[in-house]
Amino acid sequence: MxxxxxxxxxxxxxxxxxxxxxxxxxxxxxxxxxxxxxxxxxxxxxxxxxxxxxxGDFYPDLRVMARTGKYMTLDSGQIAKLHQIHEIKDLSLVIGEKALLTNGEYQSIAVLKGVDSNYDHVVHLSRHIEQNGHYGLGVERAPLLVLGGGIASSIGADANSTVPLVVYLPNRNSSLRTDLQSAMNSYEIKEVGIFRIQEGFDNKYAFTNLNFLRYMVELPKDYYTEVAIAIKAETDLYSVKKKIQRQLGNKYVVETRFEQNQSLxxxxxxxxxxxxxxxxxxxxxxxxxxxxxxxxxxxxxxxxxxxxxxxxxxxxxxxxxxxxxxxxxxxxxxxxxxxxxxxxxxxxxxxxxxxxxxxxxxxxxxxxxxxxxxxxxxxxxxxxxxxxxxxxxxxxxxxxxxxxxx
Structure with a gap:
């Protein structure tokens, strides 16, 4: 009515x-x-x-890091247990270190990440490689470099260039009294791809072979800075996070993609x-x-x-x-x-x-x-x-x- x-x-x-x-x-x-x-x-x-x-093409669904300190240890048994969690689609082991990249008189500071062959299955970096290059990491004795577009522009890098770049990484075994040249390990490395995702990434990151970077920074076996994890579709992110946390213990911290970019x-x-x-x-x-x-x-x-x-x-x-x-x-x-x-x-x-x-x-x-x-x-x-x-x-x-x- x-x-x-x-x-x-x-x-x-x-x-x-x-x-x-x-x-x-x-x-x-x-x-x-x-x-x-x-x-x-x-x-x-x-x-x-x-x-x-x-x-999502740069940050993994889940990331495992040390709760304290820069490096964490993960042995083959722990990695195998992670693979046994059926919600995990793939995982990649990562070592990250600040490096100096030079091209003649041009130079730039970058966060150099050494990653294994699974990395592109976790974050799909290869989708953002410019057409004149390709995604490739090489092997320990013949590493290749994929770098951000901002870094490439600042040092004049070109994926088709025949002149290699020089990468300088800190020598972990050098003392404070060592001269600058002895405090750094250097290596000539060929750039094969340039990625462009977002300015903050393009100006900061470069990628190479995991074993090469381990060799350059003289890092012991089973030492890593992070584990990047991709989970299967239609899987609850937070439930998988809890499983991984229980599996690894409190010495490690597990972050979702959103927690990795909380402020944004x-x-x-x-x-x-x-x-x-x-x-x-x-x-x-x-x-x-x-x-x-x-x-x-x-x-x-x-x-x-x-x-x-x-x-x-x-x-x-x-x-x-x-x-x-x-x-x-x-x-x-x-x-x-x-x-x-x-x-x-x-x-x-x-x-x-x-x-x-x-x-x-x-x-x-x-x-x-x-x-x-x-x-x-x-x-x-x-x-x-x-x-x-x-x-x-x-x-x-x-x-x-x-x-x-x-």
Whole structure:
């Protein structure tokens, strides 16, 4: 019954045309606010998905490191036990060390990672190698180098060059009194590939053969800086993390991909929620039109209210009628806004209508990804805004005395 009264009041012609106009303005305002919320949240989802995919090709699903110190020891038995965890798809052993790369008079500091042959199955670095090179690590006595695009640019490296680079690594057995030349081990190494993923990676990392780097830094057998692990699809990341932690013990720390980039993903989530709050406030401001429309409607229908009360309608019934009217206005606007946002997002996904300026990003258009939870969140937001906007006029209609002579 409440909906029938509300629907009749919404579509019926009013004595003052301004009430109809304000009602439709409030519907349009809610629609614009809801559409803006959905579209902005979808764009944030698109950027998050894009960044996660980029980082997923560099950071492993799980990473095992020493809880204290730089190096950890893992013997063949411990590695075999890790392979026995059926959720683990593949794993790679890694040694990382800061190195100096030189090309004639040009030089650059890099984090040089020595990795085994499984590494590309864990993080898929080869997907980002430039066309004039390839992914290759070589062997201990004939190592090859894959380096980031930023490092390559700073030292003038070229994957097709016949002139090798020189890598300098610290000599762990040298004393403090040793001269600089004796404190470093050097080796000529051929660059075969240049990767470009993200500026922070491209300017920092280079990759080579695991056994070569172990030999260069004179690291004992079974010493590593990390273990990179890929898990099978449709597997819960945190449950596998707990299994590995139990298997290895408290001397090791296991991190998920998100924990390896905690600050980045935290900032991205905060940005999304801040934008949601700002747009929700704009939606609340837009709802003031609805307050005005409902207040004028109460004054317009004061005789109807008096008749309903004379027929025995309680204050709660009157209040529910005008609350339903508010939900009707907001619901109509919310559904219109969600439909518009859905169509716009589909068009953006298919035709890339809105372009990114500059052309220096990974994609040249705004990435969009719609989530059902975002639609539910916006629907709940519209419901709460409607409740706040309709409460005062509905309360006034229920408590104020109206007579048929007024």
């Amino acid at each position: 409440n909906f029938l009264f509300a629907w009749r009041y919404f579509k019926s012609k009013k004595s003052t045309n301004a009430i109809n106009i304000i009602s439709w303005i409030s519907v349009i305002a809610i629609a614009v606010g809801a559409a803006a919320l959905i579209m902005v949240l979808s764009v944030f989802n698109g950027f998050q998905s894009l960044v996660k995919s980029m980082y 993903f935290t900032v991205m989530q905060m940005e999304k929620w801040i934008i949601y709050i700002i747009l929700s406030i704009i939606l609340i401001i837009a709802a003031f039109n609805m307050v005005g429309a409902l207040t004028m409607l109460v004054l317009e229908k004061r005789k109807d209210i008096a008749i309903l009360k004379a027929l025995g309608a309680s204050k709660k019934v009157i209040q529910r009628i005008f609350l339903t009217e508010g939900f009707l206005l907001a619901g109509l606007g919310g559904l219109m806004g969600m439909f518009i946002a859905f169509i716009v997002c589909l068009l953006q996904q298919k035709f890339h209508l809105l372009k990114l300026e500059g052309g220096s990003f990974v994609v040249d258009y705004y990435p969009v990804k719609m989530h059902v939870l975002d639609f539910l969140l916006v629907g709940l937001t519209v419901f709460l805004v409607a409740l706040l906007a309709a409460w005062v006029p509905a309360r006034k209609a229920a408590t104020k005395h109206f007579s048929l002579k007024s």
